[in-house]
Amino acid sequence: xxxxxxxxxxxxxxxxxxxxxxxxxxxxxxxxxxxxxxxxxxxxxxxxxxxxxxxxxxxxxxxxxxxxxxxxxxxxxxxxxxxxxxxxxxxxxxxxxxxxxxxxxxxxxxxxxxxxxxxxxxxxxxxxxxxxxxxxxxxxxxxxxxxxxxxxxxxxxxxxxxxxxxxxxxxxxxxxxxxxxxxxxxxxxxxxxxxxxxxxxxxxxxxxxxxxxxxxxxxxxxxxxxxxxxxxxxxxxxxxxxxxxxxxxxxxxxxxxxxxxxxxxxxxxxxxxxxxxxxxxxxxxxxxxxxxxxxxxxxxxxxxxxxxxxxxxxxxxxxxxxxxxxxxxxxxxxxxxxxxxxxxxxxxxxxxxxxxxxxxxxxxxxxxxxxxxxxxxxxxxxxxxxxxxxxxxxxxxxxxxxxxxxxxxxxxxxxxxxxxxxxxxxxxxxxxxxxxxxxxxxxxxxxxxxxxxxxxxxxxxxxxxxx
Amino acid sequence: xxxxxxxxxxxxxxxxxxxxxxxxxxxxxxxxxxxxxxxxxxxxxxxxxxxxxxxxxxxxxxxxxxxxxxxxxxxxxxxxxxxxxxxxxxxxxxxxxxxxxxxxxxxxxxxxxxxxxxxxxxxxxxxxxxxxxxxxxxxxxxxxxxxxxxxxxxxxxxxxxxxxxxxxxxxxxxxxxxxxxxxxxxxxxxxxxxxxxxxxxxxxxxxxxxxxxxxxxxxxxxx
Numbered sequence: 001x002x003x004x005x006x007x008x009x010x011x012x013x014x015x016x017x018x019x020x021x022x023x024x025x026x027x028x029x030x031x032x033x034x035x036x037x038x039x040x041x042x043x044x045x046x047x048x049x050x051x052x053x054x055x056x057x058x059x060x061x062x063x064x065x066x067x068x069x070x071x072x073x074x075x076x077x078x079x080x081x082x083x084x085x086x087x088x089x090x091x092x093x094x095x096x097x098x099x100x101x102x103x104x105x106x107x108x109x110x111x112x113x114x115x116x117x118x119x120x121x122x123x124x125x126x127x128x129x130x131x132x133x134x135x136x137x138x139x140x141x142x143x144x145x146x147x148x149x150x151x152x153x154x155x156x157x158x159x160x161x162x163x164x165x166x167x168x169x170x171x172x173x174x175x176x177x178x179x180x181x182x183x184x185x186x187x188x189x190x191x192x193x194x195x196x197x198x199x200x201x202x203x204x205x206x207x208x209x210x211x212x213x214x215x216x217x218x219x220x221x222x223x224x225x226x227x228x229x230x231x232x233x234x235x236x237x238x239x240x241x242x243x244x245x246x247x248x249x250x251x252x253x254x255x256x257x258x259x260x261x262x263x264x265x266x267x268x269x270x271x272x273x274x275x276x277x278x279x280x281x282x283x284x285x286x287x288x289x290x291x292x293x294x295x296x297x298x299x300x301x302x303x304x305x306x307x308x309x310x311x312x313x314x315x316x317x318x319x320x321x322x323x324x325x326x327x328x329x330x331x332x333x334x335x336x337x338x339x340x341x342x343x344x345x346x347x348x349x350x351x352x353x354x355x356x357x358x359x360x361x362x363x364x365x366x367x368x369x370x371x372x373x374x375x376x377x378x379x380x381x382x383x384x385x386x387x388x389x390x391x392x393x394x395x396x397x398x399x400x401x402x403x404x405x406x407x408x409x410x411x412x413x414x415x416x417x418x419x420x421x422x423x424x425x426x427x428x429x430x431x432x433x434x435x436x437x438x439x440x441x442x443x444x445x446x447x448x449x450x451x452x453x454x455x456x457x458x459x460x461x462x463x464x465x466x467x
Numbered sequence: 468x469x470x471x472x473x474x475x476x477x478x479x480x481x482x483x484x485x486x487x488x489x490x491x492x493x494x495x496x497x498x499x500x501x502x503x504x505x506x507x508x509x510x511x512x513x514x515x516x517x518x519x520x521x522x523x524x525x526x527x528x529x530x531x532x533x534x535x536x537x538x539x540x541x542x543x544x545x546x547x548x549x550x551x552x553x554x555x556x557x558x559x560x561x562x563x564x565x566x567x568x569x570x571x572x573x574x575x576x577x578x579x580x581x582x583x584x585x586x587x588x589x590x591x592x593x594x595x596x597x598x599x600x601x602x603x604x605x606x607x608x609x610x611x612x613x614x615x616x617x618x619x620x621x622x623x624x625x626x627x628x629x630x631x632x633x634x635x636x637x638x639x640x641x642x643x644x645x646x647x648x649x650x651x652x653x654x655x656x657x658x659x660x661x662x663x664x665x666x667x668x669x670x671x672x673x674x675x676x677x678x679x680x681x682x683x684x685x686x687x688x689x690x
Binding site: 291327364 | 552567571649660661663
């Protein structure tokens with residue numbers, strides 16, 4: 001059997017728990033007060049009875065029975081709140097304010113008793129009061145009883161108990177209020193979180209949990225949830241952007257490929273072209289599209305991820321030397337003077353593969369645009385800011401200042417590079433790699449104009465300091 | 468060679484099998500991971516070509532299972548996933564090589580043949596011989612017709628790879644991956660330049676060129 005929903009809520013359980021805590025704490029407290037009050041009242045009455053008894057036995061010891069009798073009569077007539085009874089050794093009443101001793105089976109030692117006295121109130125109604133009394137045998141064998149009406153104490157105790165019940169009720173009400181308040185706060189915070197989750201489930205990634213700046217666990221939870229949602233939203237936006245970018249970027253090369261195939265088909269049909277050649281051309285075009293696709297995908301994934309996967313600590317000079325070794329023969333073949341200036345012993349935390357690819361892209365570009373007789377310089381150095389800079393400088397035509405921001409965008413190819421191979425994704429990938437590592441790229445002029453060539457280009461990939 | 472193709476895309480599997488059969492190999496096809504496991508248990512293969520994403524049992528699970536059973540058949544993973552991490556996962560699971568879809572057929576066949584070759588040479592030889600070319604792996608020296616050829620360390624590695632796969636086409640991507648350990652497409656002809664330097668050292672002055680260019684595929688070292 002399942003409990004109704006209300007009983008399963010944390011709020012209800014919390015209320016119940018707080019109430020139980022309040023109730024048990026107040027019960028213990030009130031019980032203590034009651035016991036302390038009641039026993040104190042009894043002890044006080046007993047002390048007074050004993051004192052009265054002592055003063056009477058003292059009188060007896062000093063001046064004998066008659067003095068006690070005298071004293072009793074006086075005292076009974078006065079306003080003293082005691083009941084007296086003086087009896088002979090046989091238990092017969094000699095004098096006092098009551099008729100008979102309430103003590104049953106008196107054996108001679110001091111004995112306490114609790115009894116009740118009847119009284120008449122102003123309206124003639126009979127009232128019963130509780131009373132306590134002490135009975136002792138005097139040295140001469142007579143028996144003396146001193147009692148006291150504890151009705152007032154009892155009435156006082158009744159008042160105390162009533163007050164205690166009231167207090168208990170108040171405490172319970174207070175506990176209930178506290179419980180409701182606390183649990184309402186909890187359930188309100190919970191409801192806030194649950195509402196956000198529901199909204200996110202319904203596709204609203206923009207929903208955020210309210211943060212009340214109370215810096216309690218709920219706030220921490222809400223903040224954690226919000227941070228997670230922020231990341232999720234960024235990542236989703238990144239992926240959506242990546243999807244859009246891929247769709248957009250592949251449409252043109254695919255359209256071109258299709259147009260070429262169609263033209264080739266018509267030419268072959270008309271007997272104007274060799275089918276084998278057309279197929280070869282188509283294959284080459286397809287490879288081009290695939291290369292483009294891979295590059296776009298890599299860029300899009302890097303941008304969507306927002307960070308590079310599997311970063312490791314390594315010496316950038318080693319990587320740069322490795323890549324130099326790959327490109328040096330190519331430069332030499334083209335008649336380009338290649339040099340590397342690598343500061344050893346630096347450290348970067350990066351994905352080696354992506355960094356290698358970025359450097360290869362920069363060198364690819366430099367080799368493509370630098371004429372024979374030109375020069376390419378690869379540098380790794382530490383900036384004064386502590387950042388690590390990889391840079392490739394060439395003596396090619398360079399990029400006009402107004403175009404520098406643009407060449408980083410995908411598929412931007414400047415007029416003078418139209419006849420070069422490539423899809424215009426090289427620098428975009430370098431920029432994406434830099435950004436994914438929390439770095440950036442900078443483009444500026446190379447060494448300047450030398451005769452026909454120049455002014456050259458310097459592309460720097462700057463990574464934040466490791467650690 | 469006997470090749471097992473585990474690929475759920477039947478058209479792709481057929482094309483692969485046709486090409487490999489034409490190249491003189493015997494092919495067995497399986498359409499999903501479970502079928503692939505059954506086929507691997509039933510027959511002895513020289514190489515397995517395994518797609519990563521398949522119904523019933525994915526390629527990685529299939530290979531992990533076979534490796535746990537002690538099956539050491541060389542495996543070439545095919546995958547439409549081209550991330551750095553994906554390749555690492557495939558190789559960690561027990562794959563020997565990794566090819567991203569779509570691929571050129573020349574690339575596939577070169578890699579499959581390279582895998583089979585790796586199995587034959589137990590890599591314990593200290594001297595490699597191809598025709599009149601000799602490589603001493605311990606002394607790090609290369610001789611052709613008794614003449615010593617002076618090579619740079621990278622050229623030595625490159626030649627070693629070519630000699631281990633003598634008679635087979637090796638692609639530029641394979642060379643970049645196996646010799647330089649990079650996994651990207653350079654926009655320029657970097658690999659060709661390195662090969663032509665090596666060629667000028669081992670073929671120049673000899674009557675027969677050994678380092679051949681295979682059109683549309685890559686290079687081949689012939690005895």
